[in-house]
Amino acid sequence: MQIYLPIAEISVNAILLLGIGGLVGVLSGMFGVGGGFLITPLLFFVGIPPAVAVATSANQIVAASVSGVLAHLRRRTVDLKMGTVLLCGGLVGAAIGVWLFNILRNAGQVDLMVRLCYVVFLGAVGALMFVESLRAMVRNRRAPPKPRRQRGWVHALPFKMRFRVSGLYISVIPPAIVGLAVGVLSAVMGVGGGFIMVPAMIYLLGMPTKVVIGTSLFQIIFVTGFTTILHAATNRTVDIALALLLLIGGVIGAQVGTRIGAKMKAEQLRVLLALLVLSVCIKLALDLLIRPDELFSLQPVLL
């Protein structure tokens, strides 16, 4: 069933888009990530113009995150105060990101930057998570895990604040910076930034794992929502029809994924997610290194 997308100006198979949304939904339900890092490259692959793919992914992630946060709110695993601090940084970051995206596009380097970002961040996060979760699996086999709390330089900064749900008393600076960085990435890469936010919250801020996903999703709603509006207002590249197809597939997939995820051990899930992240990273890295078939590329000039 072909459907013509009004903004992307291309006719694509609706079932294919539902499938992409569904596949990414399953993964996001299993691993608690938005799935933007998968959806954007998949949309490139289907032939959606990159600018439309990035902007529309952000819109789709809003829906996935709302669905996820509501589930977490019922379980009281969202730290609203921490989320708000992250969000303040995130909104500033998103504005910087959209501005940066336009500069890079005019310089013809947006594809390169988006890919480099993906390779660097996916590579780093994937490798860290892979090593950490393998260690956890080995540790679990020997002894029950001990709760650990980091007490590094992060805790020596001023402007301390108490985050009751997370059980933390730390400076607001690190979460604000984490939020800002993720905001920039979310606008440039068309991702929610969960795959960076989640490890940053666990390893950098020392938040307990059970509140991390809900809190991350909470702030992602606002950052991606803001990014969507900015992209729509400045670039006019948000395709509602495309977003709708992706999110119908996505929300159904997410529920399936949550059920699969509930049956697996946390370390196993993390190893699988790490492998997935690393394989996307390797694929993108190869694209940068191997000589492309067509050395030339076209870019429409926007007025």
Add this chain to the structure above:
Amino acid sequence: MSRLALLVLSLLLPSLAAAQDIVADLSQNRVSITTSFDGSELLVFGAIRRGGTEREEEDVDVIVTLEGPQHPVTVREAERRAGIWVNTESFDIAAAPAVYRIATSHPLDDILTDGSDLVHRVTVERVIRTGGIPDHFEQAGEFIDALVRIREASGLYAMQEGTVQIAEQSLFRTTFELPSSIEEGNYRVRIFLLREGRVVTQLERLVGVRKVGIERFVYNLSQEQPLVYGILAVIIAVVAGWAASAAFGRRG
């Protein structure tokens, strides 16, 4: 239906064609892009006036072109820098058609001279305007070739040699496939009548390609009220997320 139209046309021919060498029409002069739009077909047909001052045995040829809306485009060339492929050189093309198709009655090189091509801008290389600096001419050629090559690969540009059928040296017809990734605008159809490599006469018709219904509404909203559109997109996403959670939450 097109056969019937051809027949009617040929009957009317003597009176219609009295003042010109060629008459032509299109199967449709508007194409509507609906949600289920998946490409379309455009039939171009017409008749050539024979006799008069020309000798009967003289061969005539017909070239038909279809041209989409023109846009500026930047062509970029990638080079290897520090091991990775980076866009380095770029070239701005002032206007290139989004879609271009040429249908001919015989191989193009046999029926059109370079001079006529230059004057009448028949081939896509002549239609693309560099708006440019003559100093960069050689380099421009490389970038224009790349543009044509990329758009041919994605089905936007096409050369259909020998697809104009001429019956009894007087009736001609050809069809164009409009790709599914077509954009809005006025598409120009030009019909050239050629003798011995030169363009004898030329005719132009327009096809209006328009988004209709919901496609029209969504597109207009995104262009005219971008802020409202963006907020609407977010609201739809929030409602969809909430609905999914509510629907599955109760069951699970």
